Amino acid sequence: MTVQISHQQFELEAGGVVRAVARALPEPIRDHYVVIDGRRFPPKQVIALVTGLDRADFTTHQARRILRRLGFTAARRGAVRRPSPARSSRSAASAFAERLRPHIGEWVAIKDDDVLVAAPTPSDVLGWLARHDMRADSLFQVPDSEWSGGGAAPA
Amino acid sequence: MRFPFRHLPAVHGGELTPRPVVDVWLEGIAEVALGCLVDTGALRTRFSRELAVAAGIDLDDALGEQFAVGGQVVTGVPARVTLTLGTAANAHAWDAAVWFCDPWPFAFQLLGLDGFLRHFRVTVSAYREWIDCRPEA
Numbered sequence: 174m175t176v177q178i179s180h181q182q183f184e185l186e187a188g189g190v191v192r193a194v195a196r197a198l199p200e201p202i203r204d205h206y207v208v209i210d211g212r213r214f215p216p217k218q219v220i221a222l223v224t225g226l227d228r229a230d231f232t233t234h235q236a237r238r239i240l241r242r243l244g245f246t247a248a249r250r251g252a253v254r255r256p257s258p259a260r261s262s263r264s265a266a267s268a269f270a271e272r273l274r275p276h277i278g279e280w281v282a283i284k285d286d287d288v289l290v291a292a293p294t295p296s297d298v299l300g301w302l303a304r305h306d307m308r309a310d311s312l313f314q315v316p317d318s319e320w321s322g323g324g325a326a327p328a
Numbered sequence: 329m330r331f332p333f334r335h336l337p338a339v340h341g342g343e344l345t346p347r348p349v350v351d352v353w354l355e356g357i358a359e360v361a362l363g364c365l366v367d368t369g370a371l372r373t374r375f376s377r378e379l380a381v382a383a384g385i386d387l388d389d390a391l392g393e394q395f396a397v398g399g400q401v402v403t404g405v406p407a408r409v410t411l412t413l414g415t416a417a418n419a420h421a422w423d424a425a426v427w428f429c430d431p432w433p434f435a436f437q438l439l440g441l442d443g444f445l446r447h448f449r450v451t452v453s454a455y456r457e458w459i460d461c462r463p464e465a
Contacts, residue, residue: 313363324367
């Protein structure tokens with residue numbers, strides 16, 4: 174797909190976008206995000222990575238529109254209504270588990286039941302939080318088996 | 329302080345068995361609390377050594393010991409650290425012996441008898457999926 178951004182033309186395709194962000198850690202989501210390979214990215218971060226443009230050269234709206242045309246899901250933080258814990262703690266807990274699913278095997282920082290950042294090591298997650306001056310509620314690895322999510326007893 | 333069990337996805341769909349995980353703050357790491365499994369059968373509290381490095385905790389390797397878990401040999405080195413459960417008015421801090429281990433094969437840090445269970449009266453309802461931790465007087 175050919176797109177024009179800041180008076181320049183780019184040939185973009187979904188696979189190229191996935192590859193471009195594969196090794197990038199998503200930056201903090203303020204409002205809008207797109208979902209790429211199960212991870213949420215700010216739209217401007219993605220377009221900047223793919224095109225090399227400065228983020229001041231385009232708007233979030235432009236970036237979001239382009240990524241949607243490429244087939245990626247775009248949404249706003251907090252736009253999905255969740256059942257209140259008092260009414261349905263079980264379904265809320267299961268919905269939380271589903272949000273963790275794309276991150277099985279990764280270390281995640283959780284804030285308000287959302288995945289703030291996911292990375293291969295706890296140090297990566299801690300570094301990301303420090304760089305962005307953010308705090309989170311919980312750091313753990315999403316286990317890839319009952320065993321790895323278990324304990325060491327009777328050690 | 330009561331905490332709901334943590335629900336986790338299973339690789340091939342569905343969920344793993346929900347488990348008692350509480351978030352504990354480790355001195356030196358201000359950005360995030362650590363998800364810790366309350367491991368009622370474990371004698372010791374064990375964390376990943378990577379976290380000691382991140383927290384700037386000095387470890388004396390001369391005190392290290394090795395133990396086997398899941399067919400893997402892990403080296404643990406002890407340190408006395410301050411841990412905190414909860415936040416703000418509900419927070420409770422205590423001095424704990426934690427064994428920092430490398431490699432770390434677990435998804436959660438592990439809270440055992442020494443370092444955690446001696447400091448709290450713990451009630452677990454696996455049926456209702458909560459764990460309640462009250463500091464011992």
